Amino acid sequence: MSENILEVRNVSKSFKEQVVLKNLSFTVKSGETFGLLGPNGAGKTTTMRMIMNILQPDEGEILFQGQPRQRLKGVHFGYLPEERGLYPRARVLDVLVYFGTLNDLAPRKAEVEAIRYLDRLGIIEYTDTRINELSKGIQQKIQFIAAFLHDPDVLILDEPFTGLDPINQSVLQEILEEFKKKNKVLILSTHMMDQAEKMCDHICLINQAQVVIDGSVSNIRKRFREDAYYLEADAPIPFISSLKGIQILEEGKNNYKFVLEEGSVSLAEILKQVEQKTKIRKFEVFEPSLHDIFIRLIQEQTEVKS
Amino acid sequence: MKNIFRVARWEFVSRIKSRSFLFNTFISPFLFTAVITLPLFIFNLQPQITTKLIGLIDLSGQNIKEELQRELNRNYRLDNRSSEYLVMNVAVNNSSSYNRMASKFEEIKSRLDSVSLVYDQIKEQRMEYYKNTRIPNRDYVLRTSYEKLQNTREEKELIEIELSRFKTALDSLYKREAQRMADSLLYTDVLNAYLIFLPDFAKTGIVEYHTKTPGDLREVERFEKILQTIIIKKRILNDQIPRSKLQRWFRPIYLKKYQLLQEGQQEWNFYVQFYGPLIGVFLLFMAIFTAGGYVFSSVLLEKSNRVIEVLLSYVTSSQLMGGKILGLGFLGLVQIFSWFAITGILLSTGIIPADKISYLTMQNALYFLIYFSLGFLFYGAIFVTIGSVSASEYDAQQINQLLRTIAIFPVLLSLLVLANPNAPLIRLLSFIPFLTPSFMIMRIPLSIEPITFDIYGTILLMIVSIGFMIIISGRIFRMSTLMVGKKLTPQEIWTWIKIK
Known part of the structure; x- marks a missing residue:
């Protein structure tokens, strides 16, 4: 099985005068869990939006298997943004089938996949319930399903564990492990360093629009021993x-x-x-935890700048 | 491309079953029609249960009562042929002050009568004195009788002045007392209304009409018509025209109106001509703003609950916008075809008389569809823009309200359109894209001559405007949808419009 590679190459992005990303580069390989880490306002969401093709870089390019992102055909992306929401008056299955079909799943196939995941996450009884009648936790599970229902080639999850109870966190981890094994690109962004430490094989820490550190978790920890x-x-x-x-x-x-x-x-x-x-x-x-490394690097960078 | 249809399908399916769509399609048009036509029905079909009592305060001394009653009977009768109006003089017999004054008036009048009698007797006597030359002391007798006549005449004149003064005072008191009495009768609903004829009413043409309901236009119009006849009759009689001719001259007139159409003559009915296009405009407005409103709320909802970010990661912004406009435009067409079907049923069952409504044609139905599509695309593009740039639903609703007011503005000018659908001002306003659909949908059925230039011209102008709006709204939509809770400045919006 050939390895899929997502490359972010020398990407810069500004909104008016504010530089959000400056010459950002990293590479994500399939089969590994990539953690995009950074404090608030570091540029994580903008990076993810550019990978998802919602925003375009001012400079640089994003490549998947060497092909520019904008020109990709037949490659599916799955996205769970940090700010989540669903159609409040729609029924669970209808919403999932809609998102599935937008990603080229046949309606019947989307329905089957949706039911399979609803069952796996233990919420099959809500199939025909309206979204606004569900608790926040269940709504979040439905958003997860919507993100990977169509078995995307690249899955990007922004703060996926926030608001989930430990049982559902482990169910989600299990699903993501399976996903990783299918030679897919998986990118997580999280503030929860213990989660990142447990889940990620490779991390990229960005701060103030730039990459602070990029490498495998074990190498980084060794480096900071x-x-x-x-x-x-x-x-x-x-x-x-x-x-x-x-x-x-x-x-x-x-x-x-x-x-x-x-x-x-x-x-x-x-x-x-x-x-x-x-x-x-x-x-x-x-060996220092990612949390310690994270704080140390951010502090160092802030001191250098000031 | 497929995603446009997927988004369109989602928007269509999720709205078509909504209560608001069903209400706007099947209930609102009937409610609106009922609201504008019911008063008319009530107005025309007021139950004729009892004869109406009309009080009369006649200060003219011309015995108006008989004439008024005659004219009213001639024109208005109840279904059972009895009089619809009964005229009665307002009596003031119970007023002691009037009675006192009236008796004094009578006393002066008798004094005048007796003095007049004496005066006539003296005149008669003097005539005899003149004729009989053999009367002894004839000169003396003639002189003294002349003095007597002079004195009596003087006395008579004084009494006449007094009587005239008293008559004015008595009339004034009568008017006051009668009006007081009439007011109480009106207040207790004994009288429906009362009329005051002043002495010089025939000259001035002014008659007072007192009622609790001066807004009852039908009654007012009837009395105006009757009084017009009476007053003109009086004026003609004053000019020495024989009464026999008047009867013929004043036979009631009914104007039967016909409209010349390209396909021939058709009897003209105000209600059909006025309310028909008005209902048409309302339906068009409803269709545009139901579907346009859904575009608007759909963008707002997706933006406020952040679904937009997920959607934009799977489809492009133009696919999303195009899908919404396509799906909800199709929803609008379903709404219009539902109305066409309902109209068809009402026509086939005879509830709507097809032969009296010339504008219910296939061609006009096509124009309705065209102007709906153009109006929807134009306003839809604006709604997308408003939905995407609004920081909150409250802000967006305010602009929405403003747009609705602009779009319904032509209805305010509907009477002008009815009077002359091709007046320069109306033509000019028809070429303003915001107003085009509403004006054209009123003008097409009302205009008797073809307005092909205006139809093609407005369609072309609308297409250009839509193209322009879609380019602008597409650019704004692409940039602004991810901004949540931030109020955008006009400069920011302008910058986005410029970005290609």
């Missing part, structure tokens, strides 16, 4: 802070994050001493 260690024991071990050549970064009730000063005490020695006092529950090389 501080050579720190994390140790968690059964009981408090206060003596650790008095050991020579150790610098405590964070201290919890039974856990510690620390770094070793160069050429001082060895790691094996410290672990030995701790084990003499209490049992070690967990020990690992500490």
Whole structure:
């Protein structure tokens, strides 16, 4: 199966005087979950709107399989915008069939797919209910179905997990995993860093109209590793802070994050001493979370600019 | 292209079953027709249950009552042939002040009578004195009788002056008292109305008509007509024309109106000629604004609930706009064909008399369809623009209301159109695209001569205007639909119009 590639190449976009995106580039490969991250106003929604062909870039281009976005034929996109809404007086199945047919599904096929997804998300009983009679959570599930009902080649979800309960979050994750396996391009935009960390293979962090970092999650985490260690024991071990050549970064009730000063005490020695006092529950090389990296990079960029 | 039809189908299907569409198609036209024609029916078909009592205060001393009653009887009778109007003099016998004055008047009158008698006797006596030359002391007798005659004449003249003064005062009191009495009779609904004839009514032509309902135009018109006849008769009689001729001259006249049409003569009926095109304009207005209103609310709804963003990610803005206009325009056509079908049923069952309404033709139905389509496309494009640039539904509704007012404006000039459908002002206004459909739909059935130039001219102008509006609205729609809750400045809109 050949790999599908979506490329955003040197894209810039301004609204009047305000520069929203400046020379933005990244590449998304099929089979990976791509996370488009950034603080509010970073330009995420504009980027997604340009990928969806709702807006056109002032400069640069967006390519899918090497073909410019505007000239693509027969490639289907699915989109769940952050600001969501449906036709309040329409019936669930009618809305889903309408969105399906707009993406070239035959009405009958759209109906079958809609019912299949409604069943999978546990809301089959609302098939003939009017949208305005449904709760917000159920409306959100219907919007999800509308976004991937037609089995798009590229699926873009803006803040997909907001407002969903944990059970439905995992159902959605499951569906997205399946989607990813079908060699499709999947782009998520989210503020929930733990979700991004769990779901994304590749992230691109944008801030103030520019890419701050772009790469696989594991590489980024490695890059921001501080050579720190994390140790968690059964009981408090206060003596650790008095050991020579150790610098405590964070201290919890039974856990510690620390770094070793160069050429001082060895790691094996410290672990030995701790084990003499209490049992070690967990020990690992500490890798920063995406959340920490995100905050650090944004802060750094803001400081540089100011 | 397929997506245009998909959007059109969605818009059509989701609206055709809506209550508002069914109401506007099947209830509103009947309600409107009822609202404008019911008063007319009520006006013409007022139940003739009882004879109406008309009070009369006659200060002319010309015994108007008989004449008035005669004229009224000649023109207006109830279904059972009895009089529709009964005239009665308003009596003032119960007024003590009037009675007192009247008795004094009578007293002066008797004094005048007795003095006149004495005066006549003296004159007679003097005649005898003249004739009889053998009367002793004839000169003396003649002189003294002359003095007596002089004195009596002087007394008679004084009494006459007094009587005349008293008569004026008595008439004034009579008028006041009679009016007071008539008012109370009017107030208690004994009288339907009362008339006051002043002494010089024949000269001035002024007669007072007092009623609780001066707005009852039918009654007013009837009395004007009758009084016109009476007054003219009086004036003619004053000019020494024999009464026998008058009867013939004043036989009631009825003007039977015919209109010359290309296909021949047809009896002219105000109600058919006026209300028909008016209902036509209303239906056209309804069709344009029902479908146009749906375009408008559809854009507003999709914008306010953010569906527009998803839609624009699957279809282009021109496909979305085109689909809406196509689907809802088709909805408007369904509405019009429903009305054609209803009209057809009413014609075939004879409820609408086809032979009396010359303008119910296939050609005019075609013009109706053409002007609907043009009006809808023109206003539809404007509605798309308003829907997409409005920051809130409230703002949008205000502009919508303004557009409706402009479009219905020709109805205000409907009487002018009826009088002369091809007047220069009306022709000029017909060429303003906002007003074209309404004016043309009134003018086509009313005009007796073909207005081919105006029809083709307005159609051409509308097509150009629609093209222009669609280009502008397309550009604005493309740019503004993603802006939510932000009030746009005219400069921003102008910038978008310029972007290709």
